[in-house]
Each structure stands twice: as structure tokens, then as C-alpha cells.
Amino acid sequence: MTTIKLGRTTRPIGWVKAVRKVYETFPKAVRDRINTALTIAAEGGKADIAKPLKGLEPGVMEIALRYQANAWRVVYVTEIAGKLWVVHVFGKKSKTGIKTPKRDIDLVKARLGRLKRGLLQ
Numbered sequence: 718m719t720t721i722k723l724g725r726t727t728r729p730i731g732w733v734k735a736v737r738k739v740y741e742t743f744p745k746a747v748r749d750r751i752n753t754a755l756t757i758a759a760e761g762g763k764a765d766i767a768k769p770l771k772g773l774e775p776g777v778m779e780i781a782l783r784y785q786a787n788a789w790r791v792v793y794v795t796e797i798a799g800k801l802w803v804v805h806v807f808g809k810k811s812k813t814g815i816k817t818p819k820r821d822i823d824l825v826k827a828r829l830g831r832l833k834r835g836l837l838q
Contacts, residue, residue: 728759731800733828740791740806747782747789754780758793759801772822777829779817786810790817792825797832804828 732740740748754764758778770779776795781788788809794802805825809818 726761727756728761728796729800730755730759731797731802733802733804733832736803736806736828740803743789743806743808744784747784750782750784751780751789751791755791755793755801755803758795770817770822770825773825774829777825790821792821794829794832802832804832 740751743751750766754766757764758767763778764780766782767778767780769775770777770792778793778795780791780793783789790805790807790809791803792805794804805821805828807821
């Protein structure tokens, strides 16, 4: 009897260049946890700190992590041109409400549009 070992298929993770620079300023403990969540997503899963970002198309997800009284957010799209794309990151210090600010939603929409046009033309 032959046993076939099925390996995981991990999609590459693409980063909007400006987003990567901001992400590098996040605390290391936050980046470590988010990197784990992104790896899970790249392998086709969903981390417990990820959820669909309401009001956007299917496949747009938000990772939300609380750390030292701040909220750290990463927005990614599960697939454009065979990659998982990180399109926005930010730290949120607001004590009122957990809703993602409109300016951040608008920025995500704009980046998604540019990303799709750039990759799909």
C-alpha cells in the first residue's frame, strides 16, 4: 500500500509597499501574532483574530489584536492573482467603539481597486 503525503499549499503573501513600512513599526509581539494569523490565512484557514470586514466584498478580512491598551489592525484580501494581499495596517487608540474608521475603509477600497487594476490588466 502506498501512502501519499498531502502537503499544505501556501499562497504567497503580497504587501502594498507603503503598508509594509507601517507594519514594521508595530511592536514585535504584535507582528509575531499577526504573522501567524496571515500564515494560517495563506494556508486557506482563518485565525481566531480574523473576521470579514463588513461593508466590503467577500474575501476582505481584518485581523484585530489588542495589545497594551491599543488595537492593532491588518486588512488583507484572501486572493488576487493567486496571492493573499495585505492592503492596510493601522494602530487604533480610540477608547470608544471598535468600528473601523471610515477613512480606513475608504483607503482599503482605493487600494483594492488599484491592486486589481494593476494585477489584472
